[in-house]
Amino acid sequence: MSNQPTASKEEDEIAPPQRPPSPLHTPPSLREAPTFSAFRPRDIRIQSPQSMNHVAWSCDGKRLGAVGIDKAVRLWNPEKSMELRAATMFSGGYQDEVDYIAWNPTHPDLFCASGQKDRKIVFFDTRQSRSVQSLQLRAFPVQLNYSPDGKTVLYTTSGKQLYGMTCSKQGEETKEQWHLWDKDPIPASTVTFNHAGDGLILTHQSEATIRILDYPSLSIVHATPAHVGGCVAAALDPRGRYLASGGHDSIVNLFDLSEWICTRTITACDNAINALSFSHDGEFLAIANAGSYIDICATETGIPLHRVPALGSSPTVAWHPSKYVIAYCGQTKIREGGPPPSAWISLFGPGM
Template identity: 80%
Template sequence: MSGANNGKEEDEIPPPQRPPSPPPHTTFAARGLHAPNFSAFRPRDIRIPSPQSMNHVAWSCDGKRLGAVGIDKVVRLWHPEKSMELRSASMFSGGHSDDVDYISWNPTHPDLFCTSSQKDRRIVFWDTRQTRYIQQLQLKVSPSQTNFAPDGRTIVYTTAGKQMAVLTFGKDSDDAKEQWHLSDKEPMPASTATFNHVGDGLVLTHQSEASIRVVDYPSLAVIHSTPAHVGGCVAAALDPRGRYLASGGHDSIVNLFDLSEWICTRTITACDNAINAISFSHDGEFIAIANQGSYIDICATETGVPLHRVPALGESPTVSWHPSKHVIAYCGQTAIREGGPAPSAWVSLFGPGM
């Protein structure tokens, strides 16, 4: 795999604050696990000259492709196991007329994904086996994030106006082919919306609300609400094992809630800045935290102990673990400095083999 690390800023990144020693039975050694030596790895940085930022990255469900959006109205797909060179990226264009903000992969098919743009108010559906998009939905609102249900036949999307709405996949009539349709469900207030692993519930956050809401799907009736962050909750992620819900807020804190009792069992205070995004590793043992600083924190789930602070080329709006490896992807834009080089969009990978 190839990439570029040229001209990386040597800003001092403060080390994370270490919490008190965790209970011995929660450590990796006590549980017979061997954690990767994250400090032995270096980021693989791919720069793309652009005055715009790379806004989002996401892995296909089989982990063979990495998608990135944010510049040129184009979707870029790489096969990281083969190459991360710019010329090796597959380009998908023609679906959007303005900046692309978000990419989501269908969890049941490694070739299907969708992208969204707040500016052109579109959600566009793609198949990697075709160069042209397969469906384009024009909305009356600006979609900011999209999230597939586990069966790949429902999407919840949140808008720039902090509302959540639903798309469903099906037929209008017996003779029609299956397509994505706008649901007639009333929108709900939310900044982010995440399906549970079964698909019969949603976790909703709102950047102006202190609590996290859990709603039933498809009724959207509120099942549970729990206080999370004083300044508002901006990110949430579910542990793949089904044990924890992690939330991040403007207060720079990440909370871990025990899903069996709905109590906050752990608080991670390693970050020095407001949280942007959080992601669990495929085995649930690690949490990656993107924040408004130029680094990604990797912490142990069961102890909350910070394991490594990964330097980044700038603030990252997102972070995503590989679906089967201890590798993270993240992206953003280099810092603009007076008298310095022109800003670049970037995509970075970190972990063994990168």
Template identity: 30%
Template sequence: MEPIVYLPVLTLRSIAPSYFTAAFHPSKSREYREHRPSSHSNNAVIRSIAWNNLGNRIACGLNTNLVRVWNPEKPEAKNSTELKGHLKDVEKVVWDPMHPDKLASCCNGQVKFWDYRINRCLGTTVTAGDNVNLAYHPDSKVLAVGTKDDRIHFIDPRNASAILKTHKEGSQTNQVTFSHNGDFVLITTSLGKVVLRHWPSLEEVYSVDAHHSAVNCLQLDPRGSTLAIGGSDAALSLWDTAHWVCLRTLTRMDAPIKSMGYSFDGAYVCASSDESTNIEIVCVLNCPQSNTLADGCFAGPL
């Protein structure tokens, strides 16, 4: 059995207002505006957005077949980098976890690997399906690509011309990601389950019956101790990855949860939906069976 490590609470719910006020009150929002394409009546639509691991670049996937990399210190479009080469709308962008200057992007039937410093495509992989999800292995040697036909392709970015292996899940899949230690692949399903498969064998290790309807998204907290799962039932559930028990179920949303994100310290989770303009931010450091604040949190095996 894995040892349990207790870690101090970094931020408590009772001080959340002052926490966010201190963090954001002195700051002012800054606008980064896309060009107005000549062939479109409206501004370009951002379909995906991601920070690199150093926090000094932002990548955006656009509906104009373009990936744009922004410098947060210079909001003018002329100071950004345009990565051209996709033939269709860019559905997803994700940064290489080991190289802050490299990233991957996908459109229908195509995955591209980039080095934005030299404005160059490092390789292209042709896939048979409509690509909707990307996830790097923590060592950056493998990229998982999820498609609308419930297939997951695994690609070596160093040799993008070939697909290492392809896995067909038995039910609809909406997201795939790797555990922090790289030993497991976590897959959401339309059956309300999250399936854990061993990497690289892809043998099923465990499944979590998380929701009564489809699971749309999931994310591990920074320590790998808690898994947040968002469903089409508008609920967000939090699971202890050491014992696989549900710690809390959050039901503030009134529409299917499509995306989520943890704060850097794992103290807060934000969730959003395509059908609502609201973003819910929730403190997740409560004890699982009471409304009192926890004294610590588990460091799980993932």
């Protein structure tokens, strides 16, 4: 008879299997990638001498907002219709065109929009017909970015300066209002919050370096060279693995955030980069540029997967927050003897 102690019941039991990995972290080799070549763009043309400037999805993906014409914000529900007459219009008292729209990441009904020429940012609630609050600025706002908690909005200006505002109660106010910062501006062309909300990613059109700042102290934590001739766009992988940057040099760099090194360079584009956007699972990167197309590349390899034809150059591109659908917009080119230019907004991907 063996003198070895008998294993306890607990030791004999087989440990329950771990929960399978979520789709967000399933390796690409174990997933079926969408067949992008099977999709066709859905183009919506709008007769207007102005361009459609920017598009953005609400945090739940049920609404798509677009700005640039008619001195107002248009909202669609793409699952129902993308016809022009199906759009809901929101006017913030703009006297000129609206340039940018940003959705609150914590509430699907809240968003804000900015107009450079009017020098103001207006906040909206889709459940109300009128705007919630309008802030007049001294500078000309270009880009907007919400903090992850929806309590701060940072904006960059045509003068390449970064400013901010916070939502809070001050003095005898009975409800929270947006208040402009009294801090000194910081040089930047674009700004992006990290996912934790304690860091900022800044690019500058005239500088080759990307700067990482601590928030709210705004002290510089890290700076890394990125693009010859200036860095004009940046996007953060939803998984927090990569930072993508694009520049006038038509190159897109992918930085590994754990070591802050450039792990791969994407040279698929033939034109200067305008905007970048990661898919909801981080596996694909959409690239808008000065050419009449959108490139879609694989994040882990940098391999170009598909080139989406566009009606013109798009200043922006945005992946749906949970589907393989991108939205982009712009204005058709002026051709001698041809029809007048028109604004357009497009969707690419499987049917909504």
